[in-house]
Amino acid sequence: MIFTCKTTNLNKAIQTVQRAISSKPSTPIFSGIHLIADNNILEIQAMDLNMAIACSIEAEIQEKGEIVVSAQHFSELMRKLPGENVTIVKNKEEKTINVQSDKSDFQLLLMNEDDYPKFPEFNADKQIVLEDEKIKELIKKTIFACSTDEARPLFTGILVELQDGKITFVGTNTHRLSIKTMEQESSEAMSMIIPSRVLSEIARNLTSELPQEVKLSLLNNQIMVQIDKVVIVSRLIEGKFPDYRRVIPPAFNIKTLFNVKELAGAVERVALFSSDGDYSIIKVSVGNNEIVVSSSSPDVGKGREVIECQTQGETINVAFNSKYIIDILKNLTDEQATMELNTSLSPVCIKPIAESNYIYIVTPVRVVF
Numbered sequence: 001m002i003f004t005c006k007t008t009n010l011n012k013a014i015q016t017v018q019r020a021i022s023s024k025p026s027t028p029i030f031s032g033i034h035l036i037a038d039n040n041i042l043e044i045q046a047m048d049l050n051m052a053i054a055c056s057i058e059a060e061i062q063e064k065g066e067i068v069v070s071a072q073h074f075s076e077l078m079r080k081l082p083g084e085n086v087t088i089v090k091n092k093e094e095k096t097i098n099v100q101s102d103k104s105d106f107q108l109l110l111m112n113e114d115d116y117p118k119f120p121e122f123n124a125d126k127q128i129v130l131e132d133e134k135i136k137e138l139i140k141k142t143i144f145a146c147s148t149d150e151a152r153p154l155f156t157g158i159l160v161e162l163q164d165g166k167i168t169f170v171g172t173n174t175h176r177l178s179i180k181t182m183e184q185e186s187s188e189a190m191s192m193i194i195p196s197r198v199l200s201e202i203a204r205n206l207t208s209e210l211p212q213e214v215k216l217s218l219l220n221n222q223i224m225v226q227i228d229k230v231v232i233v234s235r236l237i238e239g240k241f242p243d244y245r246r247v248i249p250p251a252f253n254i255k256t257l258f259n260v261k262e263l264a265g266a267v268e269r270v271a272l273f274s275s276d277g278d279y280s281i282i283k284v285s286v287g288n289n290e291i292v293v294s295s296s297s298p299d300v301g302k303g304r305e306v307i308e309c310q311t312q313g314e315t316i317n318v319a320f321n322s323k324y325i326i327d328i329l330k331n332l333t334d335e336q337a338t339m340e341l342n343t344s345l346s347p348v349c350i351k352p353i354a355e356s357n358y359i360y361i362v363t364p365v366r367v368v369f
Contacts (some may be wrong), residue, residue: 001065001090003037004166005057007101010086011078013055015228017046018071019201032068032143033075035062035088036362041125043258045119046071051198051234054119067097068111076328100293114240120233124217126190128162132212132227134182139167139199141180141358144327147173157196157237165187170244171196177247177325177361193237194223205230245296247361249347252340254313256286258354260337266305268295271322273303280322284342287315293324315360318344319367325350328360 018033025031026049034045042059045052067090078086083102090097090110101105115127139158147155159170167184170177205227206212218236225232268284274280274295285292291309296302316340329337334352341348350360 001037001067002062002087003042003059004062004085004087005042005059007078007086008079009057010044011075011081013042013044013057014071014078016055016205017044017053019045019204020048020051020232021071021319022048028162029111030116032111033071034066034068034113034116034119036357038064039350047117049118049193051201051232052120052202053233053349054231056218056229066113068107068113068116069097070111071110074246075336111198120222121229122217122219122222124219126168126218128184128186128190128216128218130167130184130214130216132136132206132208132214133153134184135214136203136206137181138167138180139203141331142169142171142178143196143203144331145171145173145176145178147359150172151362152194152240153237154241157193158199159191159193159241161189161191162186163191170241172242175321175363176328177360178328179244181357181360186197190218191241191359192218193239193241195237197223197235198223198232201229201232201311204267229266246358248349249342252349253344254311254316254337254341255287256291256309256311256341257336258291258307258309258339260329260332260335260352262307263291263293264326266291266307267322267325267329270295270303270305271326272295273300274322275299281319281367282322282325283317283319283367285317285369286339292338297367316341316344317369318348318364319369320348320352320362322366323364328362359360 026194030048036043040061041056043056045054057198081101086101088097088099095110096107142158155173161168166181166184169180170179202225223234225332270282270293271280275297282293282295288311291307294304328350332352334354336353339350345364347361347363
């Protein structure tokens with residue numbers, strides 16, 4: 001195998017695919033990157049047991065062939081090469097490759113390409129095509145609410161529902177719930193749980209300034225995502241997602257209107273005075289025309305901040321994990337939003353004024369005021 005290509009193109013493709021490689025590969029071969037050169041196209045592949053990513057780039061192929069090389073060493077070398085172009089020559093007898101760029105010449109050991117699994121392919125029985133801006137918005141508004149606890153895999157993904165001319169993304173870690181709905185025509189109803197890791201890769205690859213289409217193809221418990229020259233294949237998360245609609249109270253007795261940036265700033269500053277760690281508690285007192293955000297810690301001190309609001313209903317005291325409030329406020333693009341409540345311990349709904357198809361439910365914590 002002999003090929004020449006742009007160093008930046010190869011480096012970018014390697015950075016894209018190597019995110020499929022686990023930090024602790026189940027077998028040594030999964031720590032490698034697979035390169036296949038043929039018909040002036042170089043395909044770069046990487047995978048683990050749950051996800052595979054492939055990316056194709058143009059290359060001048062003098063001699064077709066394939067190699068598997070250590071991802072760690074190959075990616076670091078590509079990132080630091082000096083020349084605009086790179087030429088790679090396979091030495092079959094020595095089981096190495098020569099990497100030549102500008103005045104540099106390196107020799108890198110190969111792994112056995114016969115041990116590398118074939119990249120997964122399938123003929124889908126269902127397909128969804130989404131505009132890039134639409135899926136980016138759906139991912140951004142829900143993925144932060146997912147759990148990162150691998151012991152509860154069901155909540156590490158996003159529920160995707162397609163029905164009645166709408167597509168809905170739902171993320172939850174059981175303490176908070178984020179729901180975003182947009183219009184989307186489809187010939188049939190669908191429901192699946194896509195790993196958040198896959199959705200992160202989709203968002204990361206939507207960088208073109210030109211409009212792009214994202215194709216989601218489904219077969220049994222697998223999903224294939226196609227974005228231009230990038231292909232991602234993954235298992236879906238199996239299991240029955242809880243009925244998230246039952247978590248949303250049918251009505252609220254208290255509703256307060258506030259400025260998003262003002263509350264976000266107040267919560268961030270006051271949270272500094274809460275206990276250290278991920279579970280930083282803030283107290284929120286909702287009055288007729290002001291919200292008081294406060295927190296204290298014997299090791300830090302006390303913090304208190306007041307912002308204006310317009311409240312309908314009784315005054316109320318409620319406490320939250322500050323991270324859960326900051327996360328939603330950072331994802332609101334509207335200037336104003338509402339917080340709707342019933343009691344100090346019942347689920348609270350936060351939603352933007354001008355975005356009725358986006359709601360966020362968060363469970364308060366029990367504290368003494």
